[in-house]
Amino acid sequence: MIFSLSSSIFHFPLALAVTSLPAEVGINHYLLLSALLFAIGFFGVLLRRNTLVVYLCLELMLSASTLAAVAFSRFNGTMDGNIFVFFIITVAAAEVAVGLAIIVALFRLRHTVQLEELTGLKY
Amino acid sequence: MTPLQPMAEFPFYFFAFLTVLAAAGVVVNRNAVNAALCLLLSFMGMAALFVLLEAYFLAVLQVLVYAGAVAVLFLFVIMLFDVKGGDPRKPYQKVAAVSGLLALALLITGVLSLAKHSQLTAAAPVATTVVGSDLKDYGYLLFTKYLLPVEMTGFLLLIAMLGVAMLGRKQEKETGDRGDSLSESRVP
Numbered sequence: 001m002i003f004s005l006s007s008s009i010f011h012f013p014l015a016l017a018v019t020s021l022p023a024e025v026g027i028n029h030y031l032l033l034s035a036l037l038f039a040i041g042f043f044g045v046l047l048r049r050n051t052l053v054v055y056l057c058l059e060l061m062l063s064a065s066t067l068a069a070v071a072f073s074r075f076n077g078t079m080d081g082n083i084f085v086f087f088i089i090t091v092a093a094a095e096v097a098v099g100l101a102i103i104v105a106l107f108r109l110r111h112t113v114q115l116e117e118l119t120g121l122k123y
Numbered sequence: 124m125t126p127l128q129p130m131a132e133f134p135f136y137f138f139a140f141l142t143v144l145a146a147a148g149v150v151v152n153r154n155a156v157n158a159a160l161c162l163l164l165s166f167m168g169m170a171a172l173f174v175l176l177e178a179y180f181l182a183v184l185q186v187l188v189y190a191g192a193v194a195v196l197f198l199f200v201i202m203l204f205d206v207k208g209g210d211p212r213k214p215y216q217k218v219a220a221v222s223g224l225l226a227l228a229l230l231i232t233g234v235l236s237l238a239k240h241s242q243l244t245a246a247a248p249v250a251t252t253v254v255g256s257d258l259k260d261y262g263y264l265l266f267t268k269y270l271l272p273v274e275m276t277g278f279l280l281l282i283a284m285l286g287v288a289m290l291g292r293k294q295e296k297e298t299g300d301r302g303d304s305l306s307e308s309r310v311p
Contacts, residue, residue: 024132025131025132025135028237029135029139030172030176031237032234032237033139033142033143033172035230035233035234035237036143036230037142037143037146037165038229038233039226039227039229039230039233040143040146040147040149040150040226041146041149041150042225042226042229043150043222043223043225043226044149044150046218046221046222046225046226047150047218047219047222047223048150050155052155052197052200052201052204053149053155053158055197056149056158056159056162056197057149057150059162059189059193060146060149060162060165063165063166063169063189066169067169067172067173070173070176070178070181071176073178074176074177074178079260079261079264080264082178082180082181082261083261083264083265083269085178085181086180086181086184086261086265087269087272087276089181089184089185089188089189090188090276090279090280091276091279092188092189092193093188093192093193094279094280094283095283096192096193096196096197097196097283097284097287098283098286098287098290100196100197100200101286101287101290101291102290103200104200104203104290104291105290105291107204113204
C-alpha cells in the first residue's frame with residue numbers, strides 16, 4: 001500500500017524524467033532540451049501580440065525540432081536525420097523570407113503589426 | 124558499438140542553459156529588437172549543441188543561415204517598422220496564465236511520453252565515421268538517395284524568390300483607398 005503510494009507519487013512526469021536520466025549526457029537530455037525549447041516557443045506564440053515576435057517564436061519552435069532530429073541521427077549512427085535538418089534549414093530560410101515579405105506588405109496596408117488590430121478575417 | 128568517448132557534460136549543460144535562457148529572453152522581452160538579439164544568441168547556443176552532437180556541417184549551416192541570414196532579416200524588418208518599445212498596452216495576466224498553462228501541459232505531455240514509451244534509455248552513442256569525412260557523406264546522400272528532394276528544394280527556393288519579389292513590389296496606388304490595394308496587388 002505504502003509502496004504503491006510512493007511509486008504513484010514518483011510517477012509524476014517531471015520527477016520521473018529527472019530520476020530516469022543517467023549520469024552522462026545521452027539522447028534523453030537532448031530530447032528534454034528540445035521539448036523545453038519547443039514549449040518556450042509555443043508559450044511565446046500564445047503570449048505575444050506583435051506579429052514579428054510571434055514569428056520569432058515560431059522560428060524558435062522549428063529550430064528546437066531540428067535539435068531533436070540531429071540528436072536522433074547522432075545516437076542512431078545514421079546520416080538521414082542530418083540530411084533532413086539540412087532540408088529543414090533550407091526551407092526555413094525560404095519560409096522566413098516569404099513570411100517577412102507578407103508582414104511587410106501587411107504593415108504597408110494596415111500600418112500596424114499588432115495582432116489584436118488585425119481583425120479583418122474575424123467578422 | 125562502444126561509445127567513443129564520454130560525452131562532455133559541462134559544455135552540454137552550459138550551452139543548454141544558454142540556449143534556454145536566450146529562448147526565454149525572446150518570449151519575455153518587450154522590445155522586439157532585444158527579442159531578435161536573444162533569438163540570435165539562442166541560435167548560436169544551438170549551433171554549439173550541434174557541435175557537441177558531432178554535426179559540424181549543420182553547426183556551420185546554423186550559424187550561416189539562421190544567425191547570419193534569418194536573424195539579420197528579422198532585425199532589418201523590425202528596424203524598418205520602427206516599433207517603439209514593444210507593446211504599448213498593459214501586461215495581460217489572463218492570457219499569460221492560460222498560455223503558460225498550455226505550454227506547461229505540452230511540455231509535461233512530451234516528457235511523459237518520453238519517460239513512458241521511450242526505449243532509448245540504454246542508447247549509447249554509436250560510433251560514427253571518421254571526423255572530417257562528414258561533408259562527403261552529405262554530398263553522396265544528397266546526390267543519390269535524396270536527389271528528388273534536392274530538386275524540389277531548388278524549385279521551392281525559386282518560387283520563394285519569385286513570391287518575395289512579387290510581394291515586395293511597389294504598388295501604384297499606395298496612398299489611395301486601402302481596401303482595394305490587396306486585391307490589386309495580386310494582378311501582375
